[in-house]
Amino acid sequence: MGRQSGVMQSGLPLFLGQLIRYPHRVVALAPSSRALAARMAREVPKNHSGPVIELGAGTGKITQALLDHGVADHDIHAFELNADFVALMRRAFPRVNTHHAPAQEMEQLGLTGARAVVSGLPLLSMPNAVQQEIVESAFKAMGPDGVFVQFTYGPNPPVSDGVRRVMGLTWKKSEKIWGNLPPARVYAFRRNLI
Numbered sequence: 278m279g280r281q282s283g284v285m286q287s288g289l290p291l292f293l294g295q296l297i298r299y300p301h302r303v304v305a306l307a308p309s310s311r312a313l314a315a316r317m318a319r320e321v322p323k324n325h326s327g328p329v330i331e332l333g334a335g336t337g338k339i340t341q342a343l344l345d346h347g348v349a350d351h352d353i354h355a356f357e358l359n360a361d362f363v364a365l366m367r368r369a370f371p372r373v374n375t376h377h378a379p380a381q382e383m384e385q386l387g388l389t390g391a392r393a394v395v396s397g398l399p400l401l402s403m404p405n406a407v408q409q410e411i412v413e414s415a416f417k418a419m420g421p422d423g424v425f426v427q428f429t430y431g432p433n434p435p436v437s438d439g440v441r442r443v444m445g446l447t448w449k450k451s452e453k454i455w456g457n458l459p460p461a462r463v464y465a466f467r468r469n470l471i
């Protein structure tokens with residue numbers, strides 16, 4: 278599937294409509310820019326194969342960046358709650374595995390050996406228990422070497438302080454991506470098992 282172009286194909290009108298209907302779930306002014314999506318995808322290791330799990334796929338900006346990064350379409354498992362976004366994803370990326378399900382249900386897929394989990398979820402706006410459920414499930418699907426990639430517009434790491442501490446997460450953060458609306462940073466979390 279070639280790269281989409283144009284405002285309609287960008288999913289922007291759909292995104293804005295869903296933002297108005299579901300502000301607490303969409304929680305972004307616009308889909309991620311190409312620069313932010315590419316920066317997220319860069320955190321996915323290229324030195325081994327295996328599934329890549331995407332959470333909160335929306336209109337597929339990060340999905341496209343994962344494909345551009347060299348991840349095979351059939352290796353991507355994308356979770357999305359919103360039925361209209363799911364329909365768009367399935368039309369745009371027919372060979373990507375798009376699951377119309379909450380990220381909290383990722384474990385039910387029984388995936389193992391994932392090389393990364395890449396999240397566009399509004400994680401910090403979720404209760405700590407839900408954040409922990411999602412991040413725990415992500416590391417179960419990846420194993421100890423996995424990386425959980427999440428962007429944020431805010432000044433703090435996009436997993437709550439409490440969850441980071443309980444789970445022993447370490448992280449590195451990217452430069453600020455000014456070309457995004459609003460500017461954002463990408464965090465790559467790893468689990469410190471020592």
Ligand SMILES: C[S@@+](CC[C@H](N)C(=O)[O-])C[C@H]1O[C@@H](n2cnc3c(N)ncnc32)[C@H](O)[C@@H]1O
Binds near residue numbers: 302303305337379396
């Ligand atoms: C900030 S938007 C990001 C969309 C897209 N990844 C991007 O970067 O442009 C958040 C997306 O997460 C979805 N979402 C919110 N809560 C979710 C959940 N618990 N499970 C799966 N998707 C969820 C929303 O429907 C929305 O599409």
